Every structure is written in C-alpha cells, then in structure tokens.
Amino acid sequence: MTNSTPSSSSDNSIQLVHAYMDGELDLTAALGIEEKIAADPKLAAERDRIIALREAVQQNLPRDPIPPTLQRRIENTIGLRQETSHPTWRTLAASVALAVLVTSSSTWLFLDSNAPKTMEGAIVAGHIRGLMASQPTDVASTERHTVKPWFNGRVVEAPHVADLASDGFPLIGGRIDVVGSRPVPTLVYGRRKHIISLTAVPNAGRPTSGPSVSADNGYNIVHWVTNGISYWAVSDVSASDLDEFAKLFRATQS
C-alpha cells in the first residue's frame, strides 16, 4: 500500500468533511465544519461527491441477503435444524416469543387498545432524556444524507428524513430511543431555540391515520401513522408550531 503525503493545508478539512458526512463528529466539530463548507466551494464539492457516491450505492447496490441454501447449510452444520422430535430453535424461539408476548409489560406494543397512552409516555421520556443529556443527538448533522445512513444497522429500518430547514425546522441530528425493549430511530429538529423529537416506530398493520394532537407533562405531542410506521413528534414548542411541523413532514412523505 502506498501513502500519499498531504499536499495542502485544507487536507485536514477534507478529512473532516468525510468524518462529518459519516456522522463521526460531535456537535461542536460538526458545526465548525459546516461553517467551513459554507465558506469554501472546494469543501462543498467534496461533500457533494460523498453524497452522490452514497446515493449511487444506496440506490444501485441492494443489500443482498445471504442465499437461503447457504443459511440452511450453516444451520444444518451447527445443528440448528435437526429432524428429530427435539424442539428446533425456531419453535423454541417461537415459544419464547409467545411467553414474552403474554407476560411482558411490553405487550402493549403489540396489542392495540391501550397502546397510544403507554407508548406516548415512553416517547416523551425519550425526549426528556435527550434534553437532559449533554446533547440531544447521537449523530449531529444538519445533513439528511448523513443522518439517514447512520441509522442503518442500528435499527431495523432507517427512517424517512426530511429537510425542513427552509421552513424554519432545521435538522439537528438523530438518536436511538428505546421504546418497550425495542431500539427505535428518533430524528431531532430545531425550532428557534427549541428541540423537536420525531420518533418513528415501525408498526406494521396499523392503518394510516392523520395527525392527532395531545399533551403530556407539559410537552405537546402530535401523532400520525403513515405506511405502517407510527410517528410521534414531541416538543415544548406551541401546539400550532408542532402541528405545522407535522404537516410539512407529512407532505414530504407522499
């Protein structure tokens, strides 16, 4: 392998643009490099190249699953699939899952009737934890091309990330919240000096529903369901601001 020597003083900044686009910078460093990008067309071009390449990969390189024959062969070799009267791992897993479903306090996630109330509590708790932490995000970036891929591999499905900066709701970053015992993605947006947490909980089977506004512990909450995903926007901004945020976000989903 060869090593090239840095040739100009901005090499370090270019390296930082990559780290920034990979969600590796803390909030302060991220803001610093955002300023440099805004001031330096060369750095902006570097950012655009990273985005273009990333989009090409995401659109054109499907994340191929393991071939089923290979998975079967591995499971056979290890003995996960024995043709005996012993329960297989699948049935064991199913019975464990059933036991968990019946006994666990997270049953409300799956059974419908009382779901929203408890779920709402968990999501507001996530928002409050975010406010109490040194920063409300695990990945700090105003760039949706950084925030969305950061969720890959951390949650089952990376959430839809909308750019609403021009409408006065700049993206600040994202974090993982835990609802029930499930990791779920939360996007963090700003509104003047306030923080809006938008949590996306995959909830297959839930019918699409329009926004409903409620309040909990002094926080306003707007909840809606689109394409089998429950969205919860939580903030201390006014209910009308939060409602506007929800409208704008929903408009980017259609």
Added chain:
Amino acid sequence: MGAEEDNKARFARLITPYLSHAYRLARSITSSPTDAEDVVQEACLRAFRGINGVADANARAWLLTIVHHTACTWLRKNRPAALISVVDVAAVEAKQAKFDEQDADTPETALIAKSNRARLEAAIGSLSLPYRETFTLREVEGLNYREIAEITGVPIGTVMSRLSRARDQLDDMIERKRL
C-alpha cells in the same frame, strides 16, 4: 445436552440475524459469491465454537471480525495474488467500455448518481482489498469508524484515510471513464 443447547440458542439469537452482513462482507473481500459461501460457512463454525465469549451488544462486530480473518486467511491460501492487487485501471476500463458513451457532457455528480449496479460493483471491485472492504463496511453496512477499525484490525486514522482514498479512487474512475 443442556450446555450445547444453550450454545445453539445463543447462536440463533446473536449470530443468525447477521448472516447476511457476514455474507456481504465475505463477498466484498473475496470478490466471489462462491468463495464467499465457503468463507461464511467456516466463519460461522468458528463463531459457534466461540459463542460463549461474545457480549450480546457486540455480536455483529464480533461476527464480522471473524469473517474478516477467515476471508483473509482463505485468500492467502487460495488466491495470494488477490491480497496485493492494485487498481487495474485498464481492466476496469475494458469491463466498463460497453456500458455507455452517451454521458460525455454530464456533470460528474450526476454521472455518479446514474451509475447502475454493474458499473458500481465493477468500480468498487477494482479497489484494492483494504479500500474495498472499508468502503463496503461504511457505505453498505453503515458501520461507524470504531467498528470498522475493530473488524479490520487497524487504527481509526487508517480507517479514515482508507475511506477517503477509496472515495477518491471511485470518483476518479467515474470521472475518467464515465463509469
């Protein structure tokens, strides 16, 4: 039987969910779906033997580390030339020549977005192994620098330089040959 049953359940819980990640990494390192199958199978056996030693939260990086080592060992034994491959521009260009000529005046970023799967795979496949693997772990698997450093056994600074150089080389190929 009790302990062994535990190991199987543990494997099913911790490792099975990441088999596709393991397969994609093995394919990226070996550049061959067939070789990748052998590597993943062997890596899974190793993982099963060591399943007691892994912390729950670390299972994915742990499995991918095993895949990395298994694949590199496999390459050393079966295809030593692959380990010292450099970017073979002529081969990539020949492979790409048939894809198109019509994009001559399109800006570079638009060209990248237009690249289809075959072009992109050929370009990534032409990177040398450390660049190819690092790029795949970051852009396809979405791993962070620390995880990539752990899996590939190099410092984070090396991950950063490999990643930016991999991106540079991909951009170069796209620019030069209109991939």
